[in-house]
Amino acid sequence: MIAYAPAALFLLLFGIGVLRDRRRFSNAVHFGLTCICLLFGLLFSLLRAAAAGGDRGVHALEWIAAGLLLIPFLGAFVLPALLLANGVKMIRKEGRRPANLLSFLAGLGIFGLIGLTIASAATRSRNLTIVTGTTVMIAAYVSFLFFCFIGYAFLYGWMRPRRNVDFVVVLGSGLIGGTKVPPLLASRLERGRQVYERQAARGKPPVLITSGGQGPDEQLPESHAMADYLTERGFPAEHVRREDKSRTTEENLLYSKAIMAEAKPGYRCVIVTNNFHAFRAALMARKTGVNGQVVGSPTAAYFWPSATIREFVAVFLNHKLVNFTICGLLALFGVAAVFIH
Template sequence: MSFAFAVAAVFLLFFGVGVRRDRRRFGNAVYLGLAVTFVGIALLAGIEDAPPGVAETVMICGLLVLGLGPVVLAGLLTANGVKMVRKEGRRPANLLSLLAGLGMFGVMVLAVVAATTDSWALHMFVLTLVLLLGYVSFLFVCFVGYAFLYGRMRIRRDADYVVVLGSGLIGGRRVPPLLASRLDRGRAVYERLAAYERREGDAPVLVVSGGQGPDEALPESHAMADYLVERGFPPGAVVREDRSRTTEENMLFSKELMERDRPGSSCVIVTNNFHAFRAAITARRAGVNGQVVGSPTAAYFWPSATIREFVAVFLQYKVVNLGICLTLILLGVLAWASR
């Protein structure tokens, strides 16, 4: 038990150092997840010393979570997926929670079939699949947990720019509710920065970032600027970045504008809350000195959006992650071949 607590303390130290160096590192999420995991192991190891009845209660609760938790989660994801399709259409990005829920049901059925047969190959296949899902699930929980913490960090007060990321237009011209929430949050952040005492001529600037898609009549940034100005935002405080097509380009092209006018400047980047942590990782990789904050998003949109964000982050570290996944598959093949 003491060993597990010691390991947890080491990972917690790594987490603290990582956050102090740069809050936008995905490694911080992994360190925190490992620290919590080893604390849990230490607590379980010491459960036998707990008062009478506590160990039994913990065991029953654990069995219920392990037995019913996946079924409940799969059901909720499937139901959310159906709702997403009804509200947002059948685009691939809107199917993620539905596919995740159905996939979980499929794995559970496969595990039951494997448990009732004597097929060594099927046993090894299910075991390998469970190990792969365990690794990915651990990273997913780390991602969600740290993204929650990151989204609640205090907004910096010394930023020179507020950068609002684009997200597509309705009918090629109009700002949709999702983007409007970003713009409203960006304006609130801008006004908060402007309220602090600043040197003369050093007022913050709001950058709207988004180029023109193939189905859009004008660049997203132009529609975003029009949305703000029509609601009383000062036109001279808005700068349009109208070349970007991806989050990476949002960061790079906005950085060019900021460095051109105020070299060495800092910024607060505004996106939706489900996208904030991935945008922070992208900003770090692009060399942007910026904190990312999120705007509110409809609850039903969260599961699919969060899965999409995690997949994107997972693939940003594909050498490590795919290497570990291939190693687990290789171990499963070797175990099957050794029979």
């Protein structure tokens, strides 16, 4: 059982963190460490059982080793291939904007790292091996954080607010042709309607706040188009308020917070965005002091990989001091190794 002690410790820290505030990135890190320690504990138990099984145990150990080698080997080629395919689809459907290239670039990066590893093994160059090892360590650190982010973001999406709320805040995402609500934003509005109706069924209908200002290529504020979308489909206009000054997600939350705090100082709210954006919006809600959790609306499957990578990059940069320091130290170790003979 001692092999599972680290997993139990991190699971305890994870549970405490979620109970204190589920909108913390440390929860994601504790979740990732729990999974990794659990995997190592399971592996250790399997190895001990195999070692105690005589010849059969040796054969079982060989199968375990083969499986452990095969899984990452296949994943190293399958994952980047899927990312490249998704990147091509994103470019065809959404255009060549930088944000739409992220899955394609991630696939190229993984294949590039595989090529660098093969080249260092083939040439047996000491300096190239050091460069490869340093790059792999940095990539492993970033990959661990990405695993933590995507795993906990999935869990966060399953956690539903259970208490009564006073407001439902739907975040804007841009308009088509300067006036029309696009499918991505429509899914948020429909999700917001569902949250409103579920709360109204308890006998206390909340106020729904559409949040979004007017962009340079838009003919009206996003919040107005969002409110019109809802009322044209039967939503009660008296339960809609419009926040029409914000230009970013942070401003969405800050300006909506001001409206809610003025109307009811002890408010509770639910924030609605797309599922790929929910966890980062929750982190930002905590940062801006908004008293509410975030729920996500469905997103087209092809859009999800690039959007999720974009969200992770944003979270990574929000903690750039810690992350760049760790990556810098790993790179420094690599540079130092070049000069040590």
